Structure formats: C-alpha cells, structure tokens
Amino acid sequence: MVMKEGYKQTEVGVIPMDWEVKEFVDVIDGFSSGQTPYRAITDYYKGDIPWITSGELNYNVITDTIEKITIEGVKAANLKILPIGTFLFAITGLEAAGTRGSCGITGIKATTNQSCMALYPKKGVLTTPYLYHYYVRYGDELAFKYCQGTKQQSYTGAIAKKLPIIVPPSIKEQTAIATALSDADALITSLEKLISKKRNIKQGAMQQLLQPKEGWEVKKLGDVIINFQNGYGFSAIGYVKSGIPIITMAQIGLNGSFNFDETKVNFWKPEDFSVLKNFHIKNGDLIIAMTDVTPEKNLIGRMAIVKTNQTLLLNQRVGLLRLDNTKVNAYFLKTLSNMRSWRTYCIGSASLGVQANIGTKDILNGELSLPNINEQNKIAEILYDMDTEITALEQKLEKYKKVKLGMMQELLTGKTRLV
Known part of the structure; x- marks a missing residue:
C-alpha cells in the first residue's frame, strides 16, 4: 500500500506526520477516582451534592445525578468536588450494560464514586473537548483491549495512564x-x-x-375477522442459508412495528413453497405475537402490519389475522393492540412463566370497543x-x-x- 504524502503509519493507524501518538500520562496532569461514603451512615445520602456513578456516563454532558450526598459524606470519603467541564470515564463496567468504556463531561459541580475516573488535560497540550470526542470514538475499543477482568472489566490507574491517544500538534x-x-x-x-x-x-x-x-360497539376480535391462522412448526434441522424468510415473534416490535431484517431471520427451502401455502404472509397482512419471553411480558398480544416485497412464511406462535375489511381497519386494530385495555387482557389471559403463551381462543374472545369502519x-x-x-x-x-x-x-x- 502506498502511503499518502505527509502521513505515517503508527500502532493506531495512519496519521499526519506532525501528529503524535502519546500515552495518557504524557498529556494529562491528573487522574483521580471517587469513593463511596460509608453506607451504614444513611444520612450521607440525604444531601444535595451530585454524586456520579459509571451508569450515568453515557457519552453525554451530565446535568443531574440519581443520588446526592452531603458535605459530611464528601469529607468522610475524602472526595473531590469536580468543576464543570471535567472529563470522566468509567474505570469499571459491563460490556452488556454499555457501561464499559463509557464517558461524559460534567455540566455541574459534582463528585463521583469509585467507578469513575476524572482526567485533567495539560494546558496548552490537550483540550478536554478533544479528549472527550477522542474517547467517544475509541473508548470502547480501548476498554476491550486494556481492561482487566472477565465478568466486570476494570482499569487500574496504572493502565489508564498507559492508554494511547492521537494528538494533533x-x-x-x-x-x-x-x-x-x-x-x-x-x-x-x-x-x-x-x-x-x-x-x-x-x-x-x-x-x-x-x-x-358514544356509538362505539364492544365486539370480540373473532367477530371482525374472516380467519385466524396459526404459524407452522418449522424445525431448525430444515433451515437453509438462502430461501424463504421465516417470520417469528422477533419481528414484532414492542411499539407494534414490523422489524424485518433478512440478516437476522432463518430461511426455509423454496421447493416447499407451495406445500406451505397456508402459512404464506404478504405485504399488508396483520400478525400477532402469541408467545413472549420478555421479562415484563410486554410483547404478548402485540400486532404488526407486515411490510415486505416478497412472500414470507409464518412460524409457530405467531398468528395471522385475516380481517373483514368492512368491519375493522388493520392499522386501527394494530394501534389498539398497544393500548392498556388490550395489553391488560392479553397478559391476564396468558399462561405466565419464563415463556408466556396466549391461545387462539383467548385471542378471538378478546373484546374491543370499535367505531364504525x-x-x-x-x-x-x-x-x-x-x-x-x-x-x-x-x-x-x-x-x-x-x-x-x-x-x-x-x-x-x-x-x-x-x-
């Protein structure tokens, strides 16, 4: 590869000749982490001094905190009140929770617990806004490479000082x-x-x-549809790399959206297309989630309108509602499935557990208040x-x-x- 004139190869990639890759310790004057006051003294947590935790570092300007402590708590834990504009990054956190490698800038005077580290750039060498944007871009990569631990990764002060940073002159x-x-x-x-x-x-x-x-009528869902079709029990053994997409409950969003992404679905062999004609779904069809594995069971009974330019296949535990268009509008019905009355009915009718299930009979017996078409x-x-x-x-x-x-x-x- 031919190097562009005026640029050089470094351990972090190609940068201009007059830029440098330095370590944090070369461009930052101070590194300080917070602390947790003795929790047995609950009065420490009845104050008005903002106390930042790593969960509140969300690549943002921090203007408020969940917890606040007293000046006595600050003194007891030997905490430092950070000025507005201080850069913070999470020195402990979980990748799954999104806290590992996160950062923020204080928009208020505050202190922090031990999961946050404050960095103070050297004047005339590095600016806090540049440090912030650099870390927004590279923070997760740096944490992945340099953090220690398995379940909860963390930096030490020594590791933080060794982190690389690209510095314009x-x-x-x-x-x-x-x-x-x-x-x-x-x-x-x-x-x-x-x-x-x-x-x-x-x-x-x-x-x-x-x-x-006034004038709206309460009707059972079964009274305004022509047919209800359950999905087919496709076996993972029959999945193919390319074929007819299979629609599952995962394609029904909690807001009633149809979340179809061909990179995230399974496929069935095209030669079975005609045999499975009862399980075809096409653009404009209304489907309903009959199974729910979310903790709050917020998906059960949600409906979505299919948006596709091809024929898809319906998986088991997803129902297809073929509507009587003289009695009910698909978009109206889909929207109703997000309302509290229908949500309460579906959750109450479902068999609950790790996996919640609602049956065809309960769906068809669900009551809706409808105006004329x-x-x-x-x-x-x-x-x-x-x-x-x-x-x-x-x-x-x-x-x-x-x-x-x-x-x-x-x-x-x-x-x-x-x-």
Whole structure:
C-alpha cells in the first residue's frame, strides 16, 4: 500500500506526520477516582451534592445525578468536588450494560464514586473537548483491549495512564475538530428531542382518538375477522442459508412495528413453497405475537402490519389475522393492540412463566370497543400520518449518526484537516 504524502503509519493507524501518538500520562496532569461514603451512615445520602456513578456516563454532558450526598459524606470519603467541564470515564463496567468504556463531561459541580475516573488535560497540550470526542470514538475499543477482568472489566490507574491517544500538534486544530463534532452532536440531540416531542404528541392523540365514545360497539376480535391462522412448526434441522424468510415473534416490535431484517431471520427451502401455502404472509397482512419471553411480558398480544416485497412464511406462535375489511381497519386494530385495555387482557389471559403463551381462543374472545369502519379509517389515517412523520425523522437521525461516525473517522485520524 502506498502511503499518502505527509502521513505515517503508527500502532493506531495512519496519521499526519506532525501528529503524535502519546500515552495518557504524557498529556494529562491528573487522574483521580471517587469513593463511596460509608453506607451504614444513611444520612450521607440525604444531601444535595451530585454524586456520579459509571451508569450515568453515557457519552453525554451530565446535568443531574440519581443520588446526592452531603458535605459530611464528601469529607468522610475524602472526595473531590469536580468543576464543570471535567472529563470522566468509567474505570469499571459491563460490556452488556454499555457501561464499559463509557464517558461524559460534567455540566455541574459534582463528585463521583469509585467507578469513575476524572482526567485533567495539560494546558496548552490537550483540550478536554478533544479528549472527550477522542474517547467517544475509541473508548470502547480501548476498554476491550486494556481492561482487566472477565465478568466486570476494570482499569487500574496504572493502565489508564498507559492508554494511547492521537494528538494533533496545536490547540487550534484540536478545537476545530472538537467544535465540528460538537456541532454534529447538537444536530443529533435536537433531532432526538423533536422525535421525542412527536412521539408524545402521537401518544396523546392515541389516548384521545381511541378512547371509546358514544356509538362505539364492544365486539370480540373473532367477530371482525374472516380467519385466524396459526404459524407452522418449522424445525431448525430444515433451515437453509438462502430461501424463504421465516417470520417469528422477533419481528414484532414492542411499539407494534414490523422489524424485518433478512440478516437476522432463518430461511426455509423454496421447493416447499407451495406445500406451505397456508402459512404464506404478504405485504399488508396483520400478525400477532402469541408467545413472549420478555421479562415484563410486554410483547404478548402485540400486532404488526407486515411490510415486505416478497412472500414470507409464518412460524409457530405467531398468528395471522385475516380481517373483514368492512368491519375493522388493520392499522386501527394494530394501534389498539398497544393500548392498556388490550395489553391488560392479553397478559391476564396468558399462561405466565419464563415463556408466556396466549391461545387462539383467548385471542378471538378478546373484546374491543370499535367505531364504525368509516370512523376507524379516518382515525387510522391520522395516526398513520403521524407514524410516517416519526419514521422519516428516525431515518434522518440514523443518517446523521452515520455522517457523524464518518466525521469522527476522518477528523480524529487527520485524514481530513480543518486547519
């Protein structure tokens, strides 16, 4: 491979000739971790001084904490009050919980427990914003490589000091990089807030529009459908690498979405396609989860509308509802399956345990309060438009996140220079 002029190969990759790979100890003046005051003295936890734990480090600016301690607790544990703008990273954590390698910056004066380490960059050598963005990009990789332990990985102070960091030579360039990435973060955050607002508006609209009103009729689900089809018991022995996708309860989201990803489903041999015609599902079909292994049993009875450009196969413990379109609107019914009354009925009717199951009879006997079909169609159109807007915003958000990842790769390796 021909090296681009002005760049060099290092242990962390290709960087500009005038950039350096240093250890944290070379660019950071101080490393300090917190402590937990003696827990038997519960009065220590009735104060107003924010006390940060690693679970609150979520690549964010920390503006509040779950627990707060008293000044007596601070003194008893010999804690340090950290100034606003202090960089923190988790020195203990779990990969599965997402706490391993996480970091944040204090937006308030606070102290920490022993799971967090505060770092103070050397003035004129390294800026905190650059350190933060560098660690957002590389923190999980560093933790994976350098943390010790199995069940709960952790850093020691000695290990933390040896961590590598790519350092641009000037504060001006570090600032330009951090500013560009902070602007991207601000755009992402504003879009996340807008999506949250739209979801809240939709939730309010659902509560209002789906609340039973005068003239609505209570009907059993079995009275408004033509047929209910249980899925087929496919055996793992018959799975093939490429064929007809099999739809399971995993494709039904907790919000009623259809989560189909061909990389995450099993396939059945195409030569059985005609034989399995009773278990075909296609675009627009309504399916329902009949089994639930989630801890809160929030999936049981949820419905989703199939979105696909091909014919799929229905697995056991997922039901197919063939609706009478003169009596019920699929989108209206799918939305109703997210409402409390239906949720309560399904959970109450299911056989509970590690795996919850609801039978065909209980599903068909479930009661729903329905307006006439014309009103259903109008309500469904309103909610569909809201969902469409939210989905477009979510897709835009994912695009922005991917753009930011690309920016990080370009800027933090010097492939693109801003000064």
